[in-house]
Amino acid sequence: MTEEGTVAWPRVILFDLDGTLIDSVPDIAASANLMLAREGLNPLTIDEVRAMIGHGIRVLTKRIFAARGQDLDGEALDYKTAIMSGIYAENLTVRTTVHAGAREILAHYRSLGAKLAVVTNKPQLATETVLDAFELSGDFDLVVGDSGMPRKPEPDMLLHAIKQLGASPADAIMVGDSPADIDSARAAGIASVGVRGGYTNVPLEDLRPGAIIEQLSDLPKAVEALRADV
Incomplete structure (x- = not known):
């Protein structure tokens, strides 16, 4: 928190689901x-x-x-x-697992007062079912899945989430693993962090996110680096 009592940047963190928070x-x-x-x-x-x-x-x-x-x-x-x-x-959570460090990083940023959202191209109901099954729903202020809005890499889902959380693009970052995530962040005008080990056939370096991390536990370091440019 800053001296004025507001959340330090980023006020909003948008997370992709598949390949970023879970291995589905x-x-x-x-x-x-x-x-x-x-x-x-x-x-x-x-x-x-x-x-x-x-x-x-x-x-x-x-x-x-x-x-x-x-x-x-x-x-x-x-x-x-x-x-x-x-x-x-019928097979949403049979073999799916939560990525190492996901629960801890969500708890960390919630403790700092950041608003957290899932923004995914996965269908809305399936997304909610998975989050409930792994007891992750309570970590998020908003869940935006595929329910008719233009999907990532279009910016619409990200901008909708940011608006719903009472913020602006300058207040937010997108954390994801794929071209859809990084390209949608760029289109929305927000900073992005790429997570290795996800679902992409394009090297993260070629996608040019604002920062690249090896695992979710590295997110605070990436945020500090990005904060210097805000």
């Missing part, structure tokens, strides 16, 4: 392979699926079938997306 790819890959098996298609590896995550379940479904030589679009893609959504809804 085992459940996503298992769901994808259940769907492929129903179609008589060969399974994908976890590494193949990991590179497909980040732009919402419709894009994920399109990429899954494209990897097996099927280019889906329109109603066909809508239908397969609905199937994937249903399968994944």
Whole structure:
């Protein structure tokens, strides 16, 4: 807190979910392979699926079938997306785990008085279900999932979250692991921190976030570095 009693920068921290706070790819890959098996298609590896995550379940479904030589679009893609959504809804937390340091870093910034939000392309209901299952819901002031708003890398979800929390883009940072996160932060005009080990097939250095950290426990150091530029 500053001498005036307001929260020191950043007042708002937006966190991506998949690949940033949780490792959900085992459940996503298992769901994808259940769907492929129903179609008589060969399974994908976890590494193949990991590179497909980040732009919402419709894009994920399109990429899954494209990897097996099927280019889906329109109603066909809508239908397969609905199937994937249903399968994944039944397997949200079977193999998923919370990343090391996630609970501690959330508690740290809550203790400082920062407003925390999840901003994810994961469907809203699935996001809330996962947060509840891992007892993370109470750590966040706001949860923004995919519910019809333009998804990351568009800036809309981030700007909506910041406005809902009574702040401005200059007050906020985005913490994420993928191009969708870093590009949406840039489009929204807010600082970003990239976390290694997530779901991206593009090196974080190429994405040019404001800072790069090896793990979530390194976030305070990155914030201090970014604060010098505010």
